[in-house]
Amino acid sequence: MMEGNQAAAFAERQKGTLPGNLAIEWEEVANGAARGRFSVTQGHMAPNGFVHAASVIALVDSACGYACAASLPEGAGGFTTVELKSNFLATAKVGEVVACRAWLVHGGRMTQVWDAEAVNETTGRIMAVFRCTQMVLYPR
Template sequence: MAQETDRAAQLNAAQAGTLPALLGVVVDEARHGELAAHFDVAAHHMAPNGYLHAASIIGLVDTACGYGCVVSLPQGATGFTTIELKANYLGTARDGRVSCRARLVHGGRTTQVWDAEATNGEGKVIALFRCTQMILHPR
């Protein structure tokens, strides 16, 4: 558990000044194959129509999957890049917390596939997400 706390703290510190920090993303748990994160809904997460902007959800779930990939890189890998992502929106949030749990579905030497669910403060699933990461190795 201490290692998970350390990894989450390291990821939170490393994102200072980047998009995840601007969105208010907070990593709650980080371990091989799984990552949990959240943000508290604020005005900057909203679209002009008063509902949560789809890009805010993408920012959260893609960050969770990307950080999960970093924590789960195979030995010898130097990083990753996203090569595909897809989201299905099932609901929204206008206030409260939006949480995400990401999990590794496929962890190969050259690719990883991650699934994530975003939920609103009532625990309702508001988005399903899947992405594929290409694992980078030294040349």
Template sequence: MFPGLVGIEVPEAGGGAAEGFLDVAAHHLAPNGYLHAGAVVTLADTVSGYGCITSLPEGARGFTTVELKANFLGSAQKGRIVCRATLVHGGRTTQVWDAEVTDDRGRTLALFRCTQLLLRA
């Protein structure tokens, strides 16, 4: 799957929360030498998605992200970035997740809000 191709791991998901990480490598950097925004968005969407799939209500068979808002507050060039996502709204047809991405020193790099549309069988 795509998250594995870019090196994302999500060791914890369930109970309305999820956590994952990405070890920054040269192929994650933009031409300016800093972490590419797409890598950060991919991490946040993936971690929120794992949280969503573990929090599906009865009758839902999956989900698709319909909106993702990002506020970038910093960047990184190396080390591990970690995303922690929490369920804000768990409805019958949608879920909303807030996610924070931090670097290995605990600095906030980005804040996200992801909305998922729940798919029915």
């Protein structure tokens, strides 16, 4: 388990990867929780004029994954996602801000279950609810 807020370290690690390319910013990445956001640009959009669902999934899945990495049990070497699910309830347009928070539901030795919620900060509407299960990996 990592101690304290690791947001800056994870922001540095994501450069050149999907979360970095989507300009996701992190307020908190810590044991049991994460909070982040992005400002919607044309690069986040689907051809229909609304934010692409994959952009929202990238945000909430990254929040859960980063917080999982910060919450691994002693001796664990990493994790992998074994299941994820989302329900979309609203959308966003260019210039609006999509924010999320993720929290640990179950932190076991072999699995972790995470919930996250994406919110359009501009309208105040909940955009998506998300749940994923992470399998904890140990060195062989």
